[in-house]
Amino acid sequence: FFGVNASQSLTIWREKGWIYADDPRGWFQWYCRYYMGRRCSDDMRQIKRWKAIKRHAAQIRKHCLKGDLGCRRRQRQALLNWAYDSRNI
Incomplete structure (x- = not known):
C-alpha cells in the first residue's frame, strides 16, 4: 500500500527458525487459529510481538x-x- 517493502521473505523466516511448525504461514495463520480458540506453546511469543x-x-x-x-x-x-x-x- 505504501510502496515499500517492510518485511523479509518467508524463506528468511524459515532459515532463522522463526516459524512455528504448526503455523507454517506465520503470524496471520497463528492469529486466525488463536482467534478460533486454539492455544499453543507459541502464544506468549506471538502476543509479545503484537504488543511490541x-x-x-x-x-x-x-x-x-x-x-x-x-x-x-x-x-x-x-x-x-x-x-x-x-x-x-
Missing part, C-alpha cells in the same frame, strides 16, 4: 502530521503487515 508493534504507531504519532501518509512509509507498511491501520494516526 505499537512502538511504530507511537513514532508515527510523534514525528508525522496527521494524514501525511508519505511520512514514515516503511513503519506504516510494517503496521499494515500486522493488520494495524495507520491512516488514522
Whole structure:
C-alpha cells in the first residue's frame, strides 16, 4: 500500500527458525487459529510481538502530521503487515 517493502521473505523466516511448525504461514495463520480458540506453546511469543508493534504507531504519532501518509512509509507498511491501520494516526 505504501510502496515499500517492510518485511523479509518467508524463506528468511524459515532459515532463522522463526516459524512455528504448526503455523507454517506465520503470524496471520497463528492469529486466525488463536482467534478460533486454539492455544499453543507459541502464544506468549506471538502476543509479545503484537504488543511490541505499537512502538511504530507511537513514532508515527510523534514525528508525522496527521494524514501525511508519505511520512514514515516503511513503519506504516510494517503496521499494515500486522493488520494495524495507520491512516488514522
